[in-house]
Every structure is written in C-alpha cells, then in structure tokens.
Amino acid sequence: MKVSSLKNDIKLIEDALYFYLNNDNKLIKxxxxxxxxxxxxxxxxxxxxxxxxxxxxxxxDDLTALPFACALxxxxxxxxxxxxxPCMDDDDMxxxxxxxxxxxxxxxxxxxxxxxxxxxxEIMSAPETxxxxxxxxxxxxxxxxxxxxxxxxxxxxxxxxxxNEKKSAKYKEVLECDDLKTGGLIKAACVxxxxxxxxxxxxxxxxxxxxxxxxxxxxxxxxxxxxxSTNEELGKPVGSDLENNKTTYVSLFGIExxxxxxxxxxxxxxxxxxxxxxxxxxxxxxxxSLANRxx
Amino acid sequence: MKVSSLKNDIKLIEDALYFYLNNDNKLIKxxxxxxxxxxxxxxxxxxxxxxxxxxxxxxxDDLTALPFACALxxxxxxxxxxxxxPCMDDDDMxxxxxxxxxxxxxxxxxxxxxxxxxxxxEIMSAPETxxxxxxxxxxxxxxxxxxxxxxxxxxxxxxxxxxNEKKSAKYKEVLECDDLKTGGLIKAACVxxxxxxxxxxxxxxxxxxxxxxxxxxxxxxxxxxxxxSTNEELGKPVGSDLENNKTTYVSLFGIExxxxxxxxxxxxxxxxxxxxxxxxxxxxxxxxSLANRxx
Numbered sequence: 001m002k003v004s005s006l007k008n009d010i011k012l013i014e015d016a017l018y019f020y021l022n023n024d025n026k027l028i029k030x031x032x033x034x035x036x037x038x039x040x041x042x043x044x045x046x047x048x049x050x051x052x053x054x055x056x057x058x059x060x061d062d063l064t065a066l067p068f069a070c071a072l073x074x075x076x077x078x079x080x081x082x083x084x085x086p087c088m089d090d091d092d093m094x095x096x097x098x099x100x101x102x103x104x105x106x107x108x109x110x111x112x113x114x115x116x117x118x119x120x121x122e123i124m125s126a127p128e129t130x131x132x133x134x135x136x137x138x139x140x141x142x143x144x145x146x147x148x149x150x151x152x153x154x155x156x157x158x159x160x161x162x163x164n165e166k167k168s169a170k171y172k173e174v175l176e177c178d179d180l181k182t183g184g185l186i187k188a189a190c191v192x193x194x195x196x197x198x199x200x201x202x203x204x205x206x207x208x209x210x211x212x213x214x215x216x217x218x219x220x221x222x223x224x225x226x227x228x229s230t231n232e233e234l235g236k237p238v239g240s241d242l243e244n245n246k247t248t249y250v251s252l253f254g255i256e257x258x259x260x261x262x263x264x265x266x267x268x269x270x271x272x273x274x275x276x277x278x279x280x281x282x283x284x285x286x287x288x289s290l291a292n293r294x295x
Numbered sequence: 296m297k298v299s300s301l302k303n304d305i306k307l308i309e310d311a312l313y314f315y316l317n318n319d320n321k322l323i324k325x326x327x328x329x330x331x332x333x334x335x336x337x338x339x340x341x342x343x344x345x346x347x348x349x350x351x352x353x354x355x356d357d358l359t360a361l362p363f364a365c366a367l368x369x370x371x372x373x374x375x376x377x378x379x380x381p382c383m384d385d386d387d388m389x390x391x392x393x394x395x396x397x398x399x400x401x402x403x404x405x406x407x408x409x410x411x412x413x414x415x416x417e418i419m420s421a422p423e424t425x426x427x428x429x430x431x432x433x434x435x436x437x438x439x440x441x442x443x444x445x446x447x448x449x450x451x452x453x454x455x456x457x458x459n460e461k462k463s464a465k466y467k468e469v470l471e472c473d474d475l476k477t478g479g480l481i482k483a484a485c486v487x488x489x490x491x492x493x494x495x496x497x498x499x500x501x502x503x504x505x506x507x508x509x510x511x512x513x514x515x516x517x518x519x520x521x522x523x524s525t526n527e528e529l530g531k532p533v534g535s536d537l538e539n540n541k542t543t544y545v546s547l548f549g550i551e552x553x554x555x556x557x558x559x560x561x562x563x564x565x566x567x568x569x570x571x572x573x574x575x576x577x578x579x580x581x582x583x584s585l586a587n588r589x590x
Contacts, residue, residue, distance in 0.1 A: 114408075
C-alpha cells in the first residue's frame with residue numbers, strides 16, 4: 001500500500017469518526033467532548049482499516065463499510081478508556097496524552113466509554129447504514145461485533161488478563177486471553193469486512209483466520225517491544241508487564257523464539273488470503289508492517 | 296392483569312434472562328457470576344414487560360419479543376452496576392443486596408456492566424432472533440435501543456444528572472435528565488414492542504408517548520416516595536436526593552402538585568393507547584400500578 005493511500009484511508013476513517021460524534025445539545029457537551037478526546041487520540045486505526053480492506057477485497061464499497069469500520073474503532077476506544085480507569089490498570093497516560101479520566105474525571109470517562117459502545121451499535125443499525133448494506137448484512141455484522149467484544153470476546157479476555165496478573169499464568173491462559181482481548185476486535189474487523197463485501201462462508205472463515213493470526217502476532221510483538229524498546233523519557237524499558245512479573249510470551253519462550261512465532265503467524269495470515277481472487281497486496285503489507293513495527 | 300399472568304410473565308422473562316447467561320468456560324466464570332448476580336437482583340422487570348405487552352397489543356408473539364425484552368433488562372442492569380460504582384453514586388447496596396462491586400470488586404463490576412451491554416446487542420442480532428423477527432425489524436429495534444441508551448439517551452441523562460447534582464437545577468434540566476435517563480429505556484421498550492408486533496408509524500409514535508409519560512411519572516413518583524416513605528431500618532425518610540439538596544419535582548412543586556402531575560401523565564399515557572384496537576387492559580393497569588405504587 002502506498003503511503004498516500006494509507007493517509008487517504010486514515011482521513012476517510014477519521015472524518016467519519018468525527019461525523020458520528022456531532023452534537024448540538026449543550027447539556028451533554030462534556031460527554032461528547034470526552035468521547036471525542038479519546039477517539040481523537042490517534043493510533044494506527046488498524047481495526048477500521050481491516051474492515052475497509054476486507055470489504056474491498058471481496059468487492060464491497062467504502063461507503064457501505066465505513067460505519068462498521070467506525071463501530072470497531074469506537075469499541076476499541078471505549079475499551080481503552082475503561083482499561084485506564086483507576087479500578088483497572090490505573091494509567092494516567094495514553095498515547096502520550098493524559099488519560100480520559102484525568103481530563104474529564106472518572107464518572108464522565110466511565111460514561112463516555114459506555115456511550116461509545118452504544119454509538120457503535122447505533123451507527124451499524126442506522127437507517128442510512130442499512131440502506132447501503134441491507135438489513136441482513138447489517139445484522140450479521142452487529143452480531144459478529146457484539147460476540148467478539150462481549151463476555152466471550154474482548155471483555156472475557158480482560159477478565160482473564162486480570163486473573164493472569166495475579167498468578168504465574170500458563171501459555172494456554174496467555175494465549176486465550178490475547179485471542180479474546182486483542183484478537184477479538186481484530187477478528188471481528190476482518191469478518192465484518194468480508195461479510196460486507198459479500199464473501200462466502202469459507203472466505204469469511206479465512207478472514208477470521210487472518211485476523212486470529214495477526215491478533216496473536218500483534219500481542220507477541222507488543223511483548224517483544226516491551227523488552228527491546230526503551231522509553232525515551234525515562235531511559236528504561238517500557239515493559240510494565242515486566243515490572244509486575246506478569247507472564248508474557250517473552251518470559252515463556254525468549255525473544256528469538258517469539259520473533260519466529262511472529263513470522264510464522266504472519267505467514268499463516270498471508271496464506272489465509274489465498275482463497276480470495278482479488279488483489280491481496282494491501283492486506284499482505286498490513287500483516288507484514290505489524291510484524292516489523294518498531295513501536 | 297391478573298396476578299397469575301404477571302407471575303407467568305416474570306417467570307418467562309427471568310428464564311430467558313438466565314438462558315442467555317449460560318457459560319461453560321471456567322476462565323470467565325467470575326465475569327458471568329458477576330453479570331448473573333445483578334440480573335438476579337429482581338426488580339419489577341418493567342422494561343421487558345413493556346416490550347412483551349406492546350408486542351402483544353400489536354399482534355406479535357412472545358417468542359419473537361423475548362430476546363428484545365431481555366436486551367432491555369440487560370441494559371438497565373448494566374446501568375445500575377455502573378451507577379453504583381464509587382466514581383459514580385458510590386452505593387454499597389442495591390435492592391437490599393450488596394452492590395456488584397462490593398461482591399466482585401470494581402474491576403469485575405465495570406466489566407460485567409460492559410459485557411451486559413454487549414450481550415443486549417448480541418441477543419437482538421442472534422441468528423435465532425433474526426429468524427423469528429426478521430432482519431429488518433431486528434435492526435430497527437437495535438437502532439431504537441442503541442439510540443435510547445446512548446449519549447443522546449440514557450447515558451446523556453446520567454451526565455445531565457451529574458451536573459444537576461452540583462447546582463440548583465431548573466425544571467427544564469430535571470425534566471430533560473429524567474426523560475433521557477429514566478425515560479430512555481422505557482420509551483425504547485414501548486417502541487420496540489410496537490415495532491415487533493407490526494405497528495404502523497403513527498402507532499409506534501403513540502407507544503413512545505405512552506413510554507414518555509409513564510417514564511416521567513415514574514420519576515416524579517420516586518421523588519414523592521423519597522419524601523413520604525420511611526426507611527424501616529433507619530426510621531427516617533429515604534430521600535438521598537433530599538439530603539444533598541438536589542432539585543427534585545417535589546422541591547420544585549410540592550407533593551400535592553406532584554401527585555396531580557402523576558395523575559395527568561398517567562391519563563395521557565392511557566389515552567395514547569386509543570390508537571390500538573386490541574385489548575389495552577394490561578398496559579392501562581401497568582400505568583396505573585406505577586402511579587399508585589407504594590415503593
């Protein structure tokens with residue numbers, strides 16, 4: 001993917017993200033400010049990009065896929081706001097900015113997260129969205145996202161993560177945690193894009209396999225980067241997981257084996273694209289760029 | 296409505312509420328225990344009953360309406376769990392039992408609320424649900440609930456409530472808060488039931504009017520009961536709103552005027568049912584029972 005088209009995609013996504021956050025009721029201005037603050041915090045917009053790319057791969061159009069792409073990003077954003085709260089990870093900073101609850105207080109941050117989750121489902125079911133995608137595809141995507149973000153998906157993964165922090169977790173538990181917590185939304189993005197583009201059932205399955213592989217690979221890379229990158233401000237390894245002795249892929253297998261796992265998973269992700277006949281270069285590059293990222 | 300059929304309805308609703316909370320993954324058992332704990336806390340199940348009654352009034356069947364009825368109750372339950380958290384109302388007790396976060400700790404309570412919201416959208420979009428209701432009605436109900444529970448609905452009302460607590464709120468602000476916070480889900484229940492039963496647009500509008508009237512009336516009754524009922528354990532008025540000098544309908548208008556408002560709103564709710572030709576007695580009785588409740 002060319003840098004220019006990546007920039008275009010991010011602009012497309014961010015314009016839509018802000019569009020759905022319009023509000024002219026002054027009584028709830030603070031809530032929307034708080035929601036916008038965290039949506040505005042940038043990031044790679046991987047999940048919405050995956051929706052767009054899988055939709056394109058299967059012949060779908062961007063206009064139809066955009067509200068679903070935004071829904072993914074809103075769910076991701078709500079999970080970060082709630083994750084940072086004092087009763088969870090108690091993080092004062094997120095992506096170089098003060099966390100939502102530091103700026104807007106805990107009560108508003110909690111509610112902003114809650115409202116972002118509702119907004120995700122609202123825009124996927126909006127009349128305009130349904131007119132483009134059709135009621136059947138809309139409802140399938142809603143079900144996919146609800147499944148992957150709920151108790152048996154992302155939120156379940158967060159609960160397992162909380163438990164894993166308290167003990168010496170086994171590989172299976174770490175893997176299950178990440179497949180749900182990080183992998184949940186990434187798989188949802190791939191599956192939803194494929195559904196919207198009109199993929200058949202076996203292709204939807206392979207879209208999920210791609211998502212599963214890059215989701216786990218992403219998390220292993222996070223563990224590697226936690227060890228190898230240094231926090232410029234503090235001059236020490238970032239590794240918060242390291243500090244609290246949490247089991248990570250690196251603590252289980254060492255860095256070299258982890259790099260090999262990332263490469264194998266990336267290969268498997270790319271291989272899952274074989275069943276699609278259209279140009280797969282954007283999704284290949286996305287998988288490779290995640291495997292080779294430096295932060 | 297006969298007592299026996301009310302009991303049957305509550306059993307029907309509660310059986311379905313527990314059915315959707317099945318889980319056999321031990322790693323996330325605690326999360327489901329926490330979700331079930333708050334769903335189990337009883338209450339009058341007004342919102343799911345409204346879905347069923349409006350669906351019946353319009354010729355719908357219970358099997359089709361049940362997942363949507365449960366969705367309302369899950370959203371209501373999540374809002375109570377989050378409302379009780381220390382960063383919100385900081386309530387240790389709810390319906391005579393320790394609050395969710397007292398039993399399961401704040402992190403799990405937060406996540407149980409998040410997961411209950413996802414579950415609501417998951418069951419409304421589940422293949423079995425869509426098979427019964429059809430994709431178009433399902434997606435319309437999803438959009439209705441998402442709208443009424445999100446930033447411009449229930450959550451928005453909670454934000455206005457937080458602001459109102461800090462100042463001497465005006466009637467308009469109290470009314471807007473309650474119409475969103477309490478009224479949001481009640482209106483959603485009526486509208487969703489009507490949609491599922493096959494009501495036309497003007498009937499859906501009147502279902503919303505019914506919901507709006509009993510929603511505000513419910514809140515005014517709450518304020519009246521806060522003053523008039525006594526907490527048996529402590530031997531003093533319950534009125535927590537009274538203690539923190541929050542503006543209430545009673546503080547604005549006095550008890551007698553408030554009783555009159557409740558009666559007028561109840562009449563208006565019942566009048567809104569005129570456009571439906573089927574037997575309206577259950578919904579008339581429901582409106583009257585809320586206006587005449589003692590707690």
